[in-house]
Structure formats: C-alpha cells, structure tokens
Amino acid sequence: MFSSTIGQDCPSRREIQGTLKQVQKLLAAHESSYGQSLKNLKKKINLLQNSAPKLPRDTNITCPKLDAPLYGRKLGKSQSVGHEVHFLCDPGYELVGSESRLCQESLVWGGQQPTCRNINECASSPCLNGGTCTDEVNQFSCVCAKGWAGVTCQSPVPTFFLSITNTSAGAAAATVLPAATSGPFVRPPRCTMTQGTTHCTCEPGYTISGRDPYTCTDIDECELFHNGQSGRLCLHTCVNTPGGYRCNCPAGYEVTRDGRGCKDIDECATRQNNCTRDQTCINTNGGYQCVRVECPKIPNASYVKTSPMRCERNPCPLDNKACSQTPNSFSYHYLSVVSNLSAPRVMFRVSALRPIGDTLRFSLVGGRHIRRYFTVQRSDRLTGQLMLVSPVQGPATLEAEVEMTELERKEQLGRYITKVTMFVSQYDF
Known part of the structure; x- marks a missing residue:
C-alpha cells in the first residue's frame, strides 16, 4: 500500500517583495490620476467664479434717510422695509404733509415729506376796533387804533365829558366818563350823576379803586379765592388776567374742559415719545x-x-x-x-x-x-x-x-x- 501527501509550496520572499512593488506602482498611478482630476476640477470652479457677475458690496436694502422737518422732530430711526417714522411739530407750528411714512418693498417711502408751518394767530382777527395784528411765534400782538387800548384793543380810551339829559321830573341827570386811564388792569368806570349824586360802576372783573373813585382796577381772583371755602379756582396754577383769570397746568398735562382742572397727556397713545421699537x-x-x-x-x-x-x-x-x-x-x-x-x-x-x-x-x-x-x-x-x-x-x-x-x-x-x-x-x- 502506498500513501502520499499532496501539498503546495509557499511563495518565496523574493516573489512577495515583487508583488508588493507592483501594488505600490498601481496605487501611485491611481493617486497621480486622482490628483490631476482634482486640479482640473479646481480650475473649472475658478473659471466659473471669474465668469459669474459680481454683486456690488454695498447693496442698498433700506429706504433713503429721512430728515426731520424744520421746527419739528422725527420719531423712529429704522429705514428697513415695513418700518414707519413719525413726525411732530414744535409748539406754535402745524404739520403739513404726512404724519407718518412707511418704508415700502420698493425701497421708497410712502406719503409726502411733511413740513412745519407757523400757525397764524392773526387768522382769527383777534385785534378789535381797527387794531393791526402782528403774528409772532406761538402768540400775537396788536397795535391799536387811536382811542383804543388793551391786549386786543378792546378798551376805549375816553376823554372827560358831561352829558346832561332832562328828566321827566325836571331834575338834571348826567352821564360822566372820567379822564383816560392806561393799562389792561385799569379801566374807566361808567358813572351817572343824578341830583348832584354820582354813582359809578365797573365792568365785570373790576372794582372801584379805593383812592380814585373814577378808576376801576382789576380784581385779582387768584389771590382773592386762593384758599376759598369752595376750593381753589385752579387745580395747579392760577394766572390773573385783565377782568378774569386762567388756569395753567404743568408740562405733560392739559387743561380740562371746565378750564380749571388738569388731565394727563398720554404720550404713548399720541406718539409724543421717543421710545425705540425694542422698548x-x-x-x-x-x-x-x-x-x-x-x-x-x-x-x-x-x-x-x-x-x-x-x-x-x-x-x-x-x-x-x-x-x-x-x-x-x-x-x-x-x-x-x-x-x-x-x-x-x-x-x-x-x-x-x-x-x-x-x-x-x-x-x-x-x-x-x-x-x-x-x-x-x-x-x-x-x-x-x-x-x-x-x-x-x-x-x-x-x-x-x-x-x-x-x-x-x-x-x-x-x-x-x-x-x-x-x-x-x-x-x-
């Protein structure tokens, strides 16, 4: 009986080294080919970038800046699309144009640019009896015609004369107008003389002066009723005026309809504030x-x-x-x-x-x-x-x-x- 073992000899060390060298050459060839492809791809990307149209760096995405009107203010700083700015005028001026303007998607402001126009206090013809009105900022002044005086030329400047009228009883009655007086807080009285007795009266808000019976002086209601039983005339400040008075309120308040009280002005509701959009x-x-x-x-x-x-x-x-x-x-x-x-x-x-x-x-x-x-x-x-x-x-x-x-x-x-x-x-x- 014969027996045998069939086997396979291992490759020699030289054969293995040769095979490894062939693999290294193959990998080097692939690497060279891949590097060249990568260089070509980078060149194509650079060509595409150079040929693409370039956008300007400062692309405008906001509406142009708006200035505040002369004698007024602008509320709001944002110029972005969808944002509004608001305008207010100083006291004594009225707004002409748009009170607010919106930055539209076309990057154009809506509305019209407003201006602040001086309010003409002479438009209501406050000067009486031929007086000439001069418009001033937030006020006016009157130049009165001859024979008239006062803030609005409402007071006559009479000369002394005596008018005698026969009465049914045969007694002489006379109307006496005294000599001229000056100043808005001094007025002439209206006097009548009957049978040698003179009676003088003053218009409302004035009283006969203690020293001069022919002079009416203004009643200072603010001082007279400062601590009256019925309360003060004014909630805040009382200002005496010729023949009357007026009440003033501090900043941030306005006078109520009765002319005596003060009510708060809501600056938030009326947009009279400078709060930013994030406040x-x-x-x-x-x-x-x-x-x-x-x-x-x-x-x-x-x-x-x-x-x-x-x-x-x-x-x-x-x-x-x-x-x-x-x-x-x-x-x-x-x-x-x-x-x-x-x-x-x-x-x-x-x-x-x-x-x-x-x-x-x-x-x-x-x-x-x-x-x-x-x-x-x-x-x-x-x-x-x-x-x-x-x-x-x-x-x-x-x-x-x-x-x-x-x-x-x-x-x-x-x-x-x-x-x-x-x-x-x-x-x-």
Missing part, C-alpha cells in the same frame, strides 16, 4: 417711561423671554438640583400713581391659575426700604396682594418683588417672581 412706552402722570425687559442672569439657570414682559427658565437637567431651586419665571408690571396716594390700598394681585402642590406661599422680597411702603397679604387661598401701607411723596420710582412659592408636603415645587415698578408723579393729580 415699551409706559404712560405716567405728567410724562412717560421707555422700558425694555432684560432676562436676569442667575447662576445654575438660564432664562428666555417668552413675551415683552415675561422671562421663563429653560428646562433644568435632571441631576441639577441647584437649577430646580431657582425661580421658574419672572414677570414685570408697571404702575403709574399720583403723589401722596392714600394708604393702605391694594396695588397689585398675584394668583396661581392651576396650582400643582398643596400649599401656596406669598412673600415680599427686599429690605427695610421697600418694606417701609409695601407689604404682602393673602386675599384668598390662591391669591396674594401687594399692599401700599404708606403714602409716597413724588417724584419717585419704587420697585417691589412678590414671590409666590408652590409647595407639596413642604417640599418646593416652583418659585415665581413678579416685579412691580411704581412710577409716582410729582403732583397729586
């Missing part, structure tokens, strides 16, 4: 405030603005207990009140719409200064109220923080901060 206009008594809410920066937590007046905390990692103990949200509110507002009174209420835990706790955040004016009380199970406990003399700005905490078996579930800013006017109206 909120808050009307106050006698003025306005431009506010912009910025979310707080607190360690271990971050906040995002969810509305113009509210910031909420971003979700906390599950293992970050320090983050979960920070406030869940901050909300901001603004109040406008008069000076020396009576106290105690409720200023603001904080409520929980859908309580999660079993307990709600309300507290006032701050030191002694804020606790001098405020306290927090519970009005019901779900509501806490910020109370003003002491009158505040204006002008002043006070800030109070009310904290609402949700608890479940005395364990904190959430904290919510309400920041209330109170703008106190300089005046008690």
Whole structure:
C-alpha cells in the first residue's frame, strides 16, 4: 500500500517583495490620476467664479434717510422695509404733509415729506376796533387804533365829558366818563350823576379803586379765592388776567374742559415719545417711561423671554438640583400713581391659575426700604396682594418683588417672581 501527501509550496520572499512593488506602482498611478482630476476640477470652479457677475458690496436694502422737518422732530430711526417714522411739530407750528411714512418693498417711502408751518394767530382777527395784528411765534400782538387800548384793543380810551339829559321830573341827570386811564388792569368806570349824586360802576372783573373813585382796577381772583371755602379756582396754577383769570397746568398735562382742572397727556397713545421699537412706552402722570425687559442672569439657570414682559427658565437637567431651586419665571408690571396716594390700598394681585402642590406661599422680597411702603397679604387661598401701607411723596420710582412659592408636603415645587415698578408723579393729580 502506498500513501502520499499532496501539498503546495509557499511563495518565496523574493516573489512577495515583487508583488508588493507592483501594488505600490498601481496605487501611485491611481493617486497621480486622482490628483490631476482634482486640479482640473479646481480650475473649472475658478473659471466659473471669474465668469459669474459680481454683486456690488454695498447693496442698498433700506429706504433713503429721512430728515426731520424744520421746527419739528422725527420719531423712529429704522429705514428697513415695513418700518414707519413719525413726525411732530414744535409748539406754535402745524404739520403739513404726512404724519407718518412707511418704508415700502420698493425701497421708497410712502406719503409726502411733511413740513412745519407757523400757525397764524392773526387768522382769527383777534385785534378789535381797527387794531393791526402782528403774528409772532406761538402768540400775537396788536397795535391799536387811536382811542383804543388793551391786549386786543378792546378798551376805549375816553376823554372827560358831561352829558346832561332832562328828566321827566325836571331834575338834571348826567352821564360822566372820567379822564383816560392806561393799562389792561385799569379801566374807566361808567358813572351817572343824578341830583348832584354820582354813582359809578365797573365792568365785570373790576372794582372801584379805593383812592380814585373814577378808576376801576382789576380784581385779582387768584389771590382773592386762593384758599376759598369752595376750593381753589385752579387745580395747579392760577394766572390773573385783565377782568378774569386762567388756569395753567404743568408740562405733560392739559387743561380740562371746565378750564380749571388738569388731565394727563398720554404720550404713548399720541406718539409724543421717543421710545425705540425694542422698548415699551409706559404712560405716567405728567410724562412717560421707555422700558425694555432684560432676562436676569442667575447662576445654575438660564432664562428666555417668552413675551415683552415675561422671562421663563429653560428646562433644568435632571441631576441639577441647584437649577430646580431657582425661580421658574419672572414677570414685570408697571404702575403709574399720583403723589401722596392714600394708604393702605391694594396695588397689585398675584394668583396661581392651576396650582400643582398643596400649599401656596406669598412673600415680599427686599429690605427695610421697600418694606417701609409695601407689604404682602393673602386675599384668598390662591391669591396674594401687594399692599401700599404708606403714602409716597413724588417724584419717585419704587420697585417691589412678590414671590409666590408652590409647595407639596413642604417640599418646593416652583418659585415665581413678579416685579412691580411704581412710577409716582410729582403732583397729586
């Protein structure tokens, strides 16, 4: 019996080295071919870039700049599409043209460029009895004709004469006009003489002077009724005028219809403010405030603005207990009140719409200064109220923080901060 083993000899070391050299040559050839292809591709890209039309660097995507009218102001700075600018004139001037202009998609402003035209106070012919009116900025003056005087040439300048009239009883009655007097606060009286007795009267708002029975002097109503039983004539300032008076109000207010009171001008509603688009206009008594809410920066937590007046905390990692103990949200509110507002009174209420835990706790955040004016009380199970406990003399700005905490078996579930800013006017109206 024969047996044999059939096998295959391994290649020699020289054969392996030869094979490796052939593989290296093949790879080098492929690499060279790929590099040449890459160079050709880069050349084609450069040719396409050089042949493409170039856009100008300063492509205009806004409307051209608008200037404020002479004797006026422009409100708004943005020149972008969809934005508006508004125009106001100085006192004594009226707006002619568009009150507001919109930047359109065609990059052209809508409306007409306004101008501020001087209001002609002489248009209503205020000068009487042939007087000549001269228009001035926000006022006028009269040059009176001979024989007339006063601010509007309303007062005659008589000379002394005596007019005798026979009466049915045969007694002589005379009308006496005294010598001329000058000045708007001095007027001649109307006098009658009957049987040797002279009776003189003055027009309303004037009275016979104690020294001169033929002179009527103006009654100073402001001084006479300064502390009258029926109250002051004017809520703010009384100005005596010839034969009467007028009431003035401080800046930011206008006189009411009865001519005696003052009411606040809402600069936010009438666009008489300079707040930017990223600010909120808050009307106050006698003025306005431009506010912009910025979310707080607190360690271990971050906040995002969810509305113009509210910031909420971003979700906390599950293992970050320090983050979960920070406030869940901050909300901001603004109040406008008069000076020396009576106290105690409720200023603001904080409520929980859908309580999660079993307990709600309300507290006032701050030191002694804020606790001098405020306290927090519970009005019901779900509501806490910020109370003003002491009158505040204006002008002043006070800030109070009310904290609402949700608890479940005395364990904190959430904290919510309400920041209330109170703008106190300089005046008690």
